[in-house]
Amino acid sequence: MSETEMMFFWISISCYILVTFFYLFWFIGGKVKGEKIETALLWIGFLANLEVLIARTLTSGHLPVRTLYELNITVAWLTVGVFLWARRVYDKTVLVGLICIPFSFLVMGWGFADSPDIIPLTAAYKSNWLVVHVLFALLSTACYIFSAGISILYILKSRVSLKEDPAACYSLVPEPAQLERIAVNMVMLGFLAGTIMLVSGSIWAKLLWGKYWGWDPVETWSLISWLVYGIYLHLRFTFGWHGKKLAVLCLLCLVTNVVSFWTIGIVTPDTYHNLDQITRPLD
Amino acid sequence: MPKKLLGHFVSAKSTIIIIASLLMFIIAGFYFSSGMKLFKSFYFIILLTFLGLSLLICTGQRIVKLKNYSSPFQFNFRWGSIAFHIGLLIILIGFAISALFGMRGKVIIPEGVAAKFPADLEIVEQGPFHEYKNYQVGLNKMELVRDGSVVGQVRGDLDFIRNAAVERLAVEINHPAKYQGYYWRSQEWGYTLKILIKEKEAVVLDDYVNIATHADGLYYDKFTLTKQTDMRLQFFPYMRTKGVPDTTEIFPDNPGLKVEFIDAHNKGKTGEGFISLGQEAIIGNYSVLFSELDFWEQFDVSSDPGEWLIFFGGAASIIGLALRIMGRRK
Numbered sequence: 001m002s003e004t005e006m007m008f009f010w011i012s013i014s015c016y017i018l019v020t021f022f023y024l025f026w027f028i029g030g031k032v033k034g035e036k037i038e039t040a041l042l043w044i045g046f047l048a049n050l051e052v053l054i055a056r057t058l059t060s061g062h063l064p065v066r067t068l069y070e071l072n073i074t075v076a077w078l079t080v081g082v083f084l085w086a087r088r089v090y091d092k093t094v095l096v097g098l099i100c101i102p103f104s105f106l107v108m109g110w111g112f113a114d115s116p117d118i119i120p121l122t123a124a125y126k127s128n129w130l131v132v133h134v135l136f137a138l139l140s141t142a143c144y145i146f147s148a149g150i151s152i153l154y155i156l157k158s159r160v161s162l163k164e165d166p167a168a169c170y171s172l173v174p175e176p177a178q179l180e181r182i183a184v185n186m187v188m189l190g191f192l193a194g195t196i197m198l199v200s201g202s203i204w205a206k207l208l209w210g211k212y213w214g215w216d217p218v219e220t221w222s223l224i225s226w227l228v229y230g231i232y233l234h235l236r237f238t239f240g241w242h243g244k245k246l247a248v249l250c251l252l253c254l255v256t257n258v259v260s261f262w263t264i265g266i267v268t269p270d271t272y273h274n275l276d277q278i279t280r281p282l283d
Numbered sequence: 284m285p286k287k288l289l290g291h292f293v294s295a296k297s298t299i300i301i302i303a304s305l306l307m308f309i310i311a312g313f314y315f316s317s318g319m320k321l322f323k324s325f326y327f328i329i330l331l332t333f334l335g336l337s338l339l340i341c342t343g344q345r346i347v348k349l350k351n352y353s354s355p356f357q358f359n360f361r362w363g364s365i366a367f368h369i370g371l372l373i374i375l376i377g378f379a380i381s382a383l384f385g386m387r388g389k390v391i392i393p394e395g396v397a398a399k400f401p402a403d404l405e406i407v408e409q410g411p412f413h414e415y416k417n418y419q420v421g422l423n424k425m426e427l428v429r430d431g432s433v434v435g436q437v438r439g440d441l442d443f444i445r446n447a448a449v450e451r452l453a454v455e456i457n458h459p460a461k462y463q464g465y466y467w468r469s470q471e472w473g474y475t476l477k478i479l480i481k482e483k484e485a486v487v488l489d490d491y492v493n494i495a496t497h498a499d500g501l502y503y504d505k506f507t508l509t510k511q512t513d514m515r516l517q518f519f520p521y522m523r524t525k526g527v528p529d530t531t532e533i534f535p536d537n538p539g540l541k542v543e544f545i546d547a548h549n550k551g552k553t554g555e556g557f558i559s560l561g562q563e564a565i566i567g568n569y570s571v572l573f574s575e576l577d578f579w580e581q582f583d584v585s586s587d588p589g590e591w592l593i594f595f596g597g598a599a600s601i602i603g604l605a606l607r608i609m610g611r612r613k
Contacts (some may be wrong), residue, residue, distance in 0.1 A: 103494060103503075104296075120430065120431065120433050121453070122433065122434065123434060123435060123436045123437055123457065124456055124457065126435075126456070126457060160444060175299070185608075188604075188607070188608050189608065190402065191604065192601070192604045192608060195601055195604055196601055196602060198598070199597035199598075199601060202593075203597070204457075204588070205593070206590070207455055207457055207458075207468075207519040208456070208468070209468075209583070210387060210459075210466065210468050210470070210583035211582075211585070212378075212583045212593065215312070215313065215322055217313070220309060220313045223309065224306060224310065227302055227305065227306050227309075227407060228306070228451070230302060231299060231302055231303065231306075234295070234298060234299055234302070235299070238298065238299075239295060261413040275605035
């Protein structure tokens with residue numbers, strides 16, 4: 001890890017932690033204060049995160065999609081990026097930051113604690129499909145994290161809507177119908193990114209292993225996650241599911257995504273997705 | 284009756300049931316089926332067929348319903364949804380074509396040796412309607428391309444020989460060669476050693492020996508030498524001075540061999556020693572000459588007639604989803 005990367009890494013984490021405190025105060029206090037400072041801090045953190053990615057790319061000679069640390073700093077950046085974009089498009093979604101930003105700095109910290117060492121790309125990793133496949137996988141996770149945050153807000157807001165005197169913080173959150181629409185839209189974006197991830201991964205697998213699909217643990221759970229979100233979309237658009245059950249389903253769907261992205265790779269290290277096993281263990 | 288049966292496939296309920304069944308099948312197949320047998324079973328094929336039928340009928344119905352709208356051909360979310368589902372259907376058709384008309388196999392070819400295709404191939408999968416093309420394949424040369432201290436690429440030059448015509452194609456990891464509709468992919472590689480073993484001037488072994496590569500990064504193998512003696516060979520790409528092997532080096536810049544002779548009955552060692560490439564040594568009751576070092580490469584060979592449908596279906600499903608998201612309900 002270069003000094004530049006280390007410096008911007010800690011700037012990024014610090015900014016993310018500070019803006020989380022803003023969201024906490026807003027949620028507890030029910031009032032938005034110092035939004036300009038919050039926005040500035042968030043953008044500094046986001047750009048510092050981008051600088052970490054750039055520094056890492058320059059040092060390692062490849063895009064940061066190889067190790068757990070690299071994947072986590074990239075997914076953190078994408079999650080914050082999705083949050084920044086979505087709060088511009090959708091009004092009153094700033095409190096989703098209570099989910100997205102802590103997720104970002106926690107995964108960055110996890111990656112750093114695991115190992116920030118650079119591992120060179122072996123021959124199996126040297127493909128343009130690596131970048132497409134991994135980036136869209138991370139983008140789908142970022143979209144799903146945002147939709148899960150919206151779903152949590154939906155559940156909380158729909159509960160307090162029934163009360164006569166709801167807490168002031170809920171005035172900062174859109175109406176449940178709008179929240180539901182945003183969650184579904186973000187799931188659709190995540191589903192599109194997930195589809196690109198699956199298709200690009202299958203094409204790359206064909207080039208590398210000679211078959212589109214091998215029922216590898218990571219592959220299988222990626223498909224499970226994709227099918228589960230497919231069921232979510234079918235229930236929404238075909239059966240007209242809405243309300244709390246749809247929001248809870250969104251959270252359950254996220255569990256499958258987390259399993260496919262992080263858990264299964266840890267539990268089954270001999271997955272084909274560990275491309276060091278592909279031909280040369282000492283590569 | 285047929286309309287009633289058709290009704291089962293076009294209902295939204297059946298779609299959810301099929302997807303949920305697929306999900307449960309995948310989980311059961313993954314966790315409870317040894318050797319993934321469930322995924323090759325008749326039941327899984329039936330489930331995929333139901334999925335294909337449901338996609339076909341539901342999508343067809345959606346297209347028919349379009350005429351009910353004032354501008355049926357106007358770009359909107361409906362066409363996106365149709366394109367996505369058609370894309371999935373095309374992917375399934377592509378897989379079916381590959382399963383019926385394609386094949387997969389593997390073959391190990393040492394450097395300087397030619398293999399007959401398909402006679403020397405170990406067939407892994409073969410569609411009932413696949414017809415083979417006969418030719419020969421020789422591995423002219425294999426090279427480990429350096430990238431600093433690691434192997435940046437594994438490059439093999441294959442000579443494809445058919446009707447006396449020779450075509451040389453390079454194979455690299457992530458860059459397969461294609462000949463006569465067959466993809467040749469580099470899957471695995473290792474070392475081939477030329478060994479001459481004599482016992483009191485009588486030749487016991489004078490041959491090329493392919494050494495297996497193991498997940499621990501080491502190259503070793505066990506062979507039956509005679510009825511009384513087994514032989515264990517461990518290859519080291521780099522031997523330091525005084526015959527001490529370096530187990531971390533990858534490139535065969537100073538290769539050497541550890542030879543162990545083991546009694547086949549009581550499993551006790553009868554001889555052990557190190558020799559470098561080009562050297563001859565007395566080990567136990569035998570003289571051992573390690574005269575030549577080559578590579579062997581294992582190739583995955585496949586024919587995939589449905590691949591263009593699979594690629595097209597993938598593109599269609601992605602474009603359809605993008606259209607679905609972009610086209611808004613008015």
